[in-house]
Amino acid sequence: MAAIPPVCDFGWPAVDATLPGVDGKQHSIFDQAGPNGLVVVFICNHCPYVKAVISRIVRDAEDLKAEGIGFVAISSNDAEAYPEDSFANMKQFAEEHRFGFPYLYDEDQSVARAYGAACTPDFFGFNNELTLQYRGRLDASRKETGAADLRRDLYEAMKQVARTGNGPREQVASIGCSIKWKEAA
Template sequence: MAASAPVCDFGRPAVDARLPGVDGTSHSIFEQAGGKGLVVAFICNHCPYVNAVIARIVRDATELKAHGVGFVAISANDAEAYPEDSFDNMKVFARRNALAFPYLYDEDQAIAKAYGAVCTPDFFGFNKDMKLQYRGRLDASRKEIGPADLRRDLYEAMVMVALFGKGPAEQQPSIGCAIKWKTPASQL
């Protein structure tokens, strides 16, 4: 089911946590920040929206490093109900797509909830003070691979954040597959 992320809550502080990464070590979210900011992206392995844009996510994350912006991706989907999103499959996904940033597993979904993530992909762009300045789409593509000349919303916004500490006032929400939440034991 498609879901759309809410508009940016400017100034909302980032949340730190140490999560296991597909590289076999645990990583602090904040340790991924560059000197000018950080993008926290909620993605998953099986989402057609993510799969349509993963090459551009990798490209933009790599190019944002030159602007002092770090990047980290987190998967929080219920891997019991969606085995294709298991930690082992995250490792396969990371290798297959040559992820150039940490890909972390939020098994208990606490971090996704703390951020208010609703879909995959869902992008949160923070300035150097770890205050939210961007909550929007990567670009105008959806479940299909878009043309190479699409406006790079996330990239352009985060370059602006790196330069001025503030994101654009106008932002288009990200659209993707809804996060696959675990059913609380009390509802079973």
């Protein structure tokens, strides 16, 4: 089912956590920040919205390095109910798509809850003080990859954040599959 996150809550502070990465190491979210900011994105392996844009996510993460923006991806989906999102499959997904950034597993879903993540992909763009400046879409793609010349919303917003510390006031929310929450005990 498609979900749309709320608009950007400017100034909301990022939340740190240490999570296992597909590289076999533990990673702090804050350690991924660049000198000008950080993008935290919630993704998963099975979502058609993520699959449609994963090469663009990887491209934009790489291009944002030059702007001093760090990048980290987190999967929080219930892997028991959605086996394609298992940690083993996360490793394969990251390899297949040549992630140049950590891909972390939020097995207990506490990080997704702390961020208020709503969908995959759900992008959170922070400035160098790690306060939220962007909560919008990657580009206008949906379940299908959009045209090659689409405006790179995330990239352009985070370039602005890198240069000014502030995100654009006008933002278009991301859309994607809802986070697959575990059943409450």
